[in-house]
Amino acid sequence: MTSSGRVNKPNRPARTGERDAQAPVHHAPQGFADRFALGFTALLRVCADVFFAKRYGHRAIVLETVAAVPGMVGATITHLQCLRRMVNDDGWIRTLLEEAENERMHLMTFIEITKPTAFERLIVLFAQWIFYAGFFLLYLVSSRTAHRVVGYFEEEAVLSYTLYLKEIEEGRAPDVAAPAIAKRYWKLSAGATLRDVVLVVRADEAHHRDVNHGFASKLAGESVDHQ
Secondary structure, eight states: OOSSSSSOOOOOOHHHHHHOOOOOOOOOOHHHHHHHHHHHHHHHHHHHHHTTOHHHHHHHHHHHHHHHHHHHHHHHHHHHHHHHHTTTOTTTTHHHHHHHHHHHHOHHHHHSHHHHOHHHHHHHHHHHHHHHHHHHHHHHHOHHHHHHHHHHHHHHHHHHHHHHHHHHHTTTOOBOOOOOOOOHHOOOOOOOEEEEHHHHHHHHHHHHEEEEEEEEEETOOOOOOOO
């Protein structure tokens, strides 16, 4: 945690322009910490591909369960560090908490869309506990690496939702009605469908990607553009 200015604005519902397209963005790894973060993310991607293949709705449930962990962990540890050091958090805590809440709403939405089986719920619980413990330790050892992991994780999330969107648009996945929880949270129209949900979720993930890469770069002492 540093005492410098905020890296990014808090999470918010996606603007219309962000829903239309998300250009591929990749942070080129610099140094061992970044390469470790990228390698760890690649390993998780392989596991997801093997277990879920193109079942993107089911993949989203596990993805969002894990994705909701880093923001809460980062906010908790940053909060305690600020208390201990008696310094300002410069808005990091609120940003991380809002990220955690946003990811939780993604999970609640996809649970309504894709009814998980009892086995999948068990996988979710197992993945959450394992990832929470591991990420907590990683954040204590190197918050920079932890944020870089999340940045790369969100890069993969944007890619996954882009592929999911393609499945919907080409008719291989049903474009069902958006659940009421999604319409309320993102203020979608009454006739919104799964395609609309995937667009706003992808925009959220792109925002989280930029925030966490920005945090990691700032902790590394690199210049960061304000967004």
